[in-house]
Amino acid sequence: MFLRRKAIQQASDEDLVQLLRKGDRASLGYLWDRYAHLLFGTAMKYLKDVERSKDEVAGLFEQLPELLRKHPVERFRPWVHTVMRNRCLMSLRKEQQVRGLNNDPGNSEDHDAIADKVLHEATLERLELAIAQLNEQQRTCIQLFYLQRHSYQEVARLTGMDLEQVRSNLQNGRRNLKLKLQQQSWNAA
Numbered sequence: 737m738f739l740r741r742k743a744i745q746q747a748s749d750e751d752l753v754q755l756l757r758k759g760d761r762a763s764l765g766y767l768w769d770r771y772a773h774l775l776f777g778t779a780m781k782y783l784k785d786v787e788r789s790k791d792e793v794a795g796l797f798e799q800l801p802e803l804l805r806k807h808p809v810e811r812f813r814p815w816v817h818t819v820m821r822n823r824c825l826m827s828l829r830k831e832q833q834v835r836g837l838n839n840d841p842g843n844s845e846d847h848d849a850i851a852d853k854v855l856h857e858a859t860l861e862r863l864e865l866a867i868a869q870l871n872e873q874q875r876t877c878i879q880l881f882y883l884q885r886h887s888y889q890e891v892a893r894l895t896g897m898d899l900e901q902v903r904s905n906l907q908n909g910r911r912n913l914k915l916k917l918q919q920q921s922w923n924a925a
Contacts, residue, residue: 749812757804768797771813775820782824792823814883866916874909877902 747755747763749770755763772793779789796819809815867875873895880891881902891902 750809753804753809753812756801764797764800767800767812771816772797775816778817778820779824782821782828788827792820792827796820796823862917862920863913866913866920869916870909870912873897873901874905874912877905878909878913881906 747766749767752763752766756767775793775796776789779792780786783789783792796816800816803819807815867878870878876895877891877897880886880894881888886894888899888902891897892899895902897905
């Protein structure tokens, strides 16, 4: 039993997700140990309220088994971060709607801050869509270098490309991202 428990602790996030999908509640505890503090930090960034942030993290973990059954998850860490961010934004939007219904204009600085966060998130979503439209090599290099913060050498090692191919894919990927984002702006206008 002890060795099995230790093996689960050393299991990858994706292995724990598979166990949780099969009904293993202990894997939820391991995921909590790994991510609750990170998700709390994400919630605090948006909500700026300790109790609300704790509630959002607890609510996410309460719904996590059901969410994981509904959604295919290849990489747990970025997925769960996105889910937490979206929960916080939805909470802020609901709060803003309630203020509007109560005819309480509130502090205009609060509304500006919320609007800035929503705009920033919309921009990030556009960027995610644009990255998904890149060819596989460019997308992989962009994700590894910019999102996962690997060095050129690490990207080359992980992808099997030489350094010049990595540089070329990053340069072309940045250019194509710029073009795709401009195209999205024109289509939205």
